[in-house]
Amino acid sequence: MKTVAFYTLGCKVNQYETEAMGELFNAAGYLTVDSEENANVYVINTCTVTNIGDRKSRQFVRKAKKINPEAIIAVVGCYSQTAPEEVMAIEGVNIVLGTNERNKIVEYVEKIQKENSKINAVKDIMEISEFEALTIGDILGKTRAFLKIQEGCNQYCTYCIIPYARGNIRSRKIHDIKAEVERLVQNNFKEIVLTGIHVASYGKDIGDICLLDVIDSVHDVKGIERIRLSSIEPTIMTDEFIDRLSQYKKVCPHFHLSLQSGCDTTLKRMNRKYTTKDYKAIVDAIRSRIPEVSLTTDIMVGFPGETEDEFLATREFIKTIQFSQIHVFKYSPRKGTPAASYENQVPSQVKNKRSEELIELSKKIMINHLEKFLNHTKEVLFETEIKDKGLYEGLTDNYIRVLCHSSDNIKGKLLPVVLTELEGDDSIKGHLV
Numbered sequence: 278m279k280t281v282a283f284y285t286l287g288c289k290v291n292q293y294e295t296e297a298m299g300e301l302f303n304a305a306g307y308l309t310v311d312s313e314e315n316a317n318v319y320v321i322n323t324c325t326v327t328n329i330g331d332r333k334s335r336q337f338v339r340k341a342k343k344i345n346p347e348a349i350i351a352v353v354g355c356y357s358q359t360a361p362e363e364v365m366a367i368e369g370v371n372i373v374l375g376t377n378e379r380n381k382i383v384e385y386v387e388k389i390q391k392e393n394s395k396i397n398a399v400k401d402i403m404e405i406s407e408f409e410a411l412t413i414g415d416i417l418g419k420t421r422a423f424l425k426i427q428e429g430c431n432q433y434c435t436y437c438i439i440p441y442a443r444g445n446i447r448s449r450k451i452h453d454i455k456a457e458v459e460r461l462v463q464n465n466f467k468e469i470v471l472t473g474i475h476v477a478s479y480g481k482d483i484g485d486i487c488l489l490d491v492i493d494s495v496h497d498v499k500g501i502e503r504i505r506l507s508s509i510e511p512t513i514m515t516d517e518f519i520d521r522l523s524q525y526k527k528v529c530p531h532f533h534l535s536l537q538s539g540c541d542t543t544l545k546r547m548n549r550k551y552t553t554k555d556y557k558a559i560v561d562a563i564r565s566r567i568p569e570v571s572l573t574t575d576i577m578v579g580f581p582g583e584t585e586d587e588f589l590a591t592r593e594f595i596k597t598i599q600f601s602q603i604h605v606f607k608y609s610p611r612k613g614t615p616a617a618s619y620e621n622q623v624p625s626q627v628k629n630k631r632s633e634e635l636i637e638l639s640k641k642i643m644i645n646h647l648e649k650f651l652n653h654t655k656e657v658l659f660e661t662e663i664k665d666k667g668l669y670e671g672l673t674d675n676y677i678r679v680l681c682h683s684s685d686n687i688k689g690k691l692l693p694v695v696l697t698e699l700e701g702d703d704s705i706k707g708h709l710v
Contacts, residue, residue: 281307282316287324293425297411323356327609342369355442361399375399402444422466427473438611462500470505477510505529514559523566530570531676539594540587571601571675579608579628581619601646603639640702657694678704
């Protein structure tokens with residue numbers, strides 16, 4: 278039987294697209310195997326947010342070729358889109374696909390099998406105006422499904438390569454979204470995560486429609502218990518938006534509100550569209566209307582020109598907001614973005630020090646957040662079994678990771694759990710009610 282293996286880097290959108298490509302291969306008679314195994318075809322779905330993603334992609338091409346020198350290797354995604362000639366020059370690469378036409382990947386593989394040639398299928402992403410129809414429905418062994426509803430970004434933050442890799446915003450038709458949700462329900466999914474490159478911009482290319490309309494469309498689909506939003510731009514959270522959001526019982530009280538910096542001068546250099554005052558007002562409005570909400574965020578350290586005072590302002594703002602968790606990452610210059618040519622690039626050792634400091638702070642504020650829910654009863658959607666420990670792991674609606682003993686198989690079930698004790702600095706142990 279023909280086999281295919283996938284190696285995926287980067288965001289949840291990439292993970293969704295890999296699942297969709299996997300289903301295309303499966304429909305064509307391929308068996309999906311682990312990326313460490315011998316396969317006829319290897320598909321590397323790349324990320325180019327940082328230099329690390331590019332490097333890991335190149336490393337895996339070499340690794341795959343070592344596992345099976347005769348394999349066909351397809352490199353797809355953001356790295357391919359922004360540097361197609363560079364990717365094509367990597368020894369062993371047969372197919373280069375960008376961030377569109379992934380639905381033709383099997384066709385390209387079969388062409389290579391017949392002609393033993395190379396294909397560079399990357400096109401100008403700025404000329405693409407239609408949402409690419411990639412769908413999933415048959416994923417096995419999971420309880421949460423990521424559902425891509427939007428593509429592209431028009432924000433052009435000065436540090437970010439993604440608008441150049443993904444193109445302008447394109448929104449998926451609501452009836453297509455609802456049809457996929459209905460397919461996922463048939464495969465016993467209880468939670469969907471609405472995801473995209475810039476989810477908050479959903480509908481702006483269509484007109485007179487927005488993210489709330491998507492939620493409204495899928496909210497009453499029988500079998501769906503939870504609707505979660507992936508990373509979202511804070512400026513979408515107007516009072517009207519929050520009020521409507523709070524009325525949807527299935528929407529999870531967990532929002533990943535991208536911040537990037539807690540210093541206004543840094544935010545301005547980044548071309549972010551809000552101030553810290555705006556951000557705090559949004560957070561206060563959310564917390565006043567949505568009980569037990571969890572707020573997570575991204576923080577970048579070492580953006581060009583970030584002084585020690587600017588960094589300290591960010592640290593203090595994080596303390597003020599009291600997020601439940603922060604994802605810290607170091608600025609990485611990306612060729613083609615304005616910030617890459619800015620003066621006063623921050624030295625690596627300074628970035629490392631600031632990153633370590635905020636990671637430690639993140640651990641403390643997460644513990645403080647978790648402690649608020651000790652001795653509370655929360656419903657947990659159990660996702661995985663930790664077999665060697667006799668535990669099941671799952672998430673509350675507000676994104677608390679919970680571990681629980683059970684003699685029964687509770688994977689895929691939504692059950693009430695009393696949260697009893699901290700487990701490390703990122704989880705809580707509990708017992709079934």
